[in-house]
Amino acid sequence: MTHVFGVIGNPISHSLSPLMHEAAYKKLELDARYVPFQVEEKNLETAVKGMKGLGIKGLNVTIPHKEAVIEFLDELDPSAAALGAVNTIFYDEKQNKLIGYNTDGEGFYRSLRPELRKPLEDSLILMIGAGGAARGVAITLAGKGAKQLTIANRTKSKAEELAADCGASARAMTLNEAQAKLTEFDIIINSTSIGMTPNIGQMPMSLETLSRDTLVCDLIYSPMKTRFLAEAEKKHVRTLNGMGMFVQQGAIAFEHWTGLDAPVEIMEEAILSRLKEV
CATH class of the missing domain: 3.40.50.10860 (Leucine Dehydrogenase, chain A, domain 1)
Known part of the structure; x- marks a missing residue:
């Protein structure tokens, strides 16, 4: 059968x-x-x-x-x-x-785990966006014990709502506030649709002050290398797409x-x- x-x-x-x-x-x-x-x-x-x-x-x-x-x-x-x-x-x-x-959040965690250079419990994570895609990943990472999860969104109130659902390890920021603290993060994740067709030339935020030790992730997998990831690679940092x-x-x-x-x-x-x- x-x-x-x-x-x-x-x-x-x-x-x-x-x-x-x-x-x-x-x-x-x-x-x-x-x-x-x-x-x-x-x-x-x-x-x-x-x-x-x-x-x-x-x-x-x-x-x-x-x-x-x-x-x-x-x-x-x-x-x-x-x-x-x-x-x-x-x-x-x-x-x-x-x-x-x-299975979205667990799926991302399985893809992330081999790329971690230190335990999740010691990692400072920036999540860009607070929509549906962000929710699954953010709640999963918080549940796995991420040291601190910062959720940055254009509308801060939405970031605050998601952070509240993630627990004590999560906090909310505006995109500008997160931009000013970019060097602090071990992992940066773009969960927005910025970078997908037809907006392939756009980025959710600048990576100008990116730290060399940061892992930059994008949940988008088509295109496989968004401008966000391409700019990260120019800084000689590791990247992970949504594939x-x-x-x-x-x-x-x-x-x-x-x-x-x-x-x-x-x-x-x-x-x-x-x-x-x-």
Whole structure:
């Protein structure tokens, strides 16, 4: 019997998730398919609840359904409950339950961990932006014990809200305040969409005073090297794009659904091959 997995969103034609999941199934010789489903908001409940009737084992969830999908699930993993958003659904047939997870923050942490030169518990982190992408990563890093997490946003009140949810180790700043303290941070993370098409020439802040020991990260993976990362490289510092986060969050979903270790390198190769074609 062929197992069916997929991703729901609107629009969905741009999704690269089918590429990496299908590559994983092929590598492990699994009888499975991964299908992109374009689902309008008015049909979201029907689509999600249809998982049980159709025997769909798992779905990824992308824009604009990550929050709205919650009310149609039977249970939330603590990660999804804390973030108020779901990007992975697992159909537990034994319990006849649809369980929601959020793998974004853990996916970023898995990609970050090999790049750390000192423990997270000793690291000062700057998060640029306070939107949905920032939330998953910030709450995860705070939960992993980051020494201090500074959230900088154009609207400081939004940064303050997210910092409050992250706990005592987090604080909020304006972008200008963070800019003035740039040399203090061990890790800088851009969680905004600044740098994506059509704004590929823009940066969320200047890196003029960047410290040589800083790791500069961008959650964007297309383009693979944003101007933000390119400017960081000119300062001879290490960089990390969003490719690892994208692949690792997919790998975690794969593991929830199949109970198998994900072939991460194969999944990454599939995405890299497509991006090189663009």
